[in-house]
Amino acid sequence: MEIIKDITNTNKTVSNNRKIEYLVMHYVGAVSTARNNASYFKNTYRGASAHYFVDDNEVVQVVEDKDIAWHCGNDVYYCGARNSNSLSIEMCCYRMSNGNLNITADTEARAVELAKELIKKYNIPIENVVRHYDVTRKNCPAPMVSDIERWNNFKKKLEGQDVTGDTTNNYNEEYEKRVKNWQDTMNLDYNCGLAIDGSFGPACRAAALKYYLYYKIPTTKNEHVKVIQVNLNRHGANLDVDRSFGPATEKAVKDFQRKHGLTVDGYVGSKTTAELLK
Numbered sequence: 001m002e003i004i005k006d007i008t009n010t011n012k013t014v015s016n017n018r019k020i021e022y023l024v025m026h027y028v029g030a031v032s033t034a035r036n037n038a039s040y041f042k043n044t045y046r047g048a049s050a051h052y053f054v055d056d057n058e059v060v061q062v063v064e065d066k067d068i069a070w071h072c073g074n075d076v077y078y079c080g081a082r083n084s085n086s087l088s089i090e091m092c093c094y095r096m097s098n099g100n101l102n103i104t105a106d107t108e109a110r111a112v113e114l115a116k117e118l119i120k121k122y123n124i125p126i127e128n129v130v131r132h133y134d135v136t137r138k139n140c141p142a143p144m145v146s147d148i149e150r151w152n153n154f155k156k157k158l159e160g161q162d163v164t165g166d167t168t169n170n171y172n173e174e175y176e177k178r179v180k181n182w183q184d185t186m187n188l189d190y191n192c193g194l195a196i197d198g199s200f201g202p203a204c205r206a207a208a209l210k211y212y213l214y215y216k217i218p219t220t221k222n223e224h225v226k227v228i229q230v231n232l233n234r235h236g237a238n239l240d241v242d243r244s245f246g247p248a249t250e251k252a253v254k255d256f257q258r259k260h261g262l263t264v265d266g267y268v269g270s271k272t273t274a275e276l277l278k
């Protein structure tokens with residue numbers, strides 16, 4: 001898979017002969033993107049780090065595999081993993097309407113793909129893929145600590161097993177509802193023919209890109225504008241939901257993009273839509 005490298009200059013212990021035996025899974029514990037995290041760790045001493053950051057769109061590597069990232073401590077606590085013998089993956093988060101942080105199904109799927117590659121490359125036994133929680137009892141990754149089924153399913157996915165009763169979707173109930181609402185709206189405004197499945201996958205990204213929203217381009221029925229305004233308000237804007245993409249909406253879009261590390265252009269395309277629905 002494609003991995004973007006943005007290697008930190010300082011938050012690591014350089015090593016040339018360590019043995020990689022464990023893979024430790026984390027969640028970021030705040031709303032941010034993989035690239036934002038890479039920038040955060042790049043040049044400033046933070047006293048912490050991880051090898052990989054994963055979000056809905058990409059994987060960014062911050063510490064080389066051969067080097068030691070600072071993510072789960074130097075001592076043995078509840079299992080044999082520690083900084084010096086492990087790799088680490090941080091999953092980025094979004095905030096649910098109830099205020100809790102969660103990991104999207106897309107981010108989790110990308111983390112599974114990355115984990116599979118690393119397991120294969122370094123011959124890491126499946127029982128040595130652990131949560132930060134398993135190492136130190138820290139509540140990390142929280143959605144996979146509170147929901148043990150979700151963690152069990154994550155492990156099954158690593159082994160290529162079919163996961164029945166996947167709890168990722170149930171857990172993402174509010175997020176799914178928003179995606180379904182958006183899918184429904186796109187079908188209504190543009191006859192996109194999207195499946196109303198609550199998952200913001202490739203077809204949704206393509207539709208969001210093709211029918212991007214910008215204030216000079218009116219939509220057919222303007223339901224699309226409404227759904228964007230509602231979601232901008234959910235993220236802290238204070239717009240009249242008037243179904244009209246005027247200067248106030250454009251400004252709210254730009255503010256949102258600035259806050260979320262997106263290109264600040266006022267266009268609601270694929271990436272901005274994906275972020276807005278979180």
Ligand SMILES: [Zn+2]
Pocket residue numbers: 025026027071132138140141
């Ligand atoms: Zn952690």
